[in-house]
Amino acid sequence: MKVMLVNGSPHKAGSTNRALEEVARTLEAEGIEAEIFWIGARPVGGCVACGGCAKLGRCAFDDVVNEFRPKAAEADGFVFGAPVHYAHAAASLLGFMDRLFYSNGRAGAPNVLVYKPAAAVASARRGGTTSAFDDINKFFTIAQMPVVSSRYWNNVHGNVAEETEQDAEGLWTMRQLGRNMAWMLRCLEAGRAAGVPLPKQEAGQTTNFIR
Template sequence: MKVLLVNGSPHKNGCTNRALQEVAAALNKENIETKIFWIGNTPLGGCIACRQCAEKGKCVFDDAVNLLRTEAYTADGFVFGSPVHYAALSGNMTAFMDRLFYSEFLGNRNKAFYMKPAAAVVSARRAGTTAAFDQMNKYFTIQEMPIVSSRYWNMVHGARPEEVEQDAEGLFNMRVLGRNMAYLLRCLEAGRNAGVPLPTQETPVFTNFIR
């Protein structure tokens, strides 16, 4: 089994990466393969609602979004991490998540993410973590992804990776998150092996609230 950990920080080896490393190490101890995917620090444009992904099966802007999608099909679970900017995800990570999830839903009917466990990780110097954490989790719920929790909200604090090392509780929560992810992945695998089917799906219904 494999978990993709997505680093949405402009700093490849910054605080967010340190948190993801701790999650990955816990997963590796549970014999789960991991890979950290950095979205890079080249500015990413947001979704322009062109809906060409419905025809092409991928985003019309060929960048980190499509690179991640290619790997997503081979993954069994996901951890998305971002620094906190103004009590929200980083601008690049917000654009990345918007386009990744929207284009996958329209273009491939959510095959890369449906019923695959996901977790959010955020890092901040001081505050804004819970708002960013809530923002990230909304992407998972709309894609029918089981959300993996830790013992506390999945966040670390520090302005530099060296300061994150001092956040003993934050790193503890990252390790718990990794172990909980491994456990849920094994439960899902056991269910598949036992012949437990996925939920019955209905045709989506979309309602516009206008008269």
């Protein structure tokens, strides 16, 4: 089994990465493969509702989002992490997730996210972690992805990685997140082995507030 951890910070080795490293080390200690994927330092724009993904089965803008898609297909679980900017998750991660999630499963392409456990991680110098945490979690609940929790909100504090190293409680929370993710993956694996089917889907109907 494998978990992909997405570093949505413009700083490859900053506080967000340090938090994800703690989760990754714990997963590996639990026998789960872990890989950290950095989205890079260039700004990543969000979805522009061009409709291209409905024809292509991927985002029409061929950048880091499409680079990540095959890795997501091979993953069994995810952790998306971001620093706090203006009391919300860093815009590049939100843009990355906008396009990854919206284009997922379009034009007959495989749905690489559904029913895979996911967790959010936020890092901050001081405040805004809970609102950033909420930003990221909303993607999972619309995509039918089980949300993995820890023993506290999944956040760490520190302006740089060296300061995050001093956040003993935050790193403790990251380790418990890794253990909880490993546990959920094993539970899902046991369910599949026991023949537990995936939930039935219905076509449903979209209703607009204004007609």
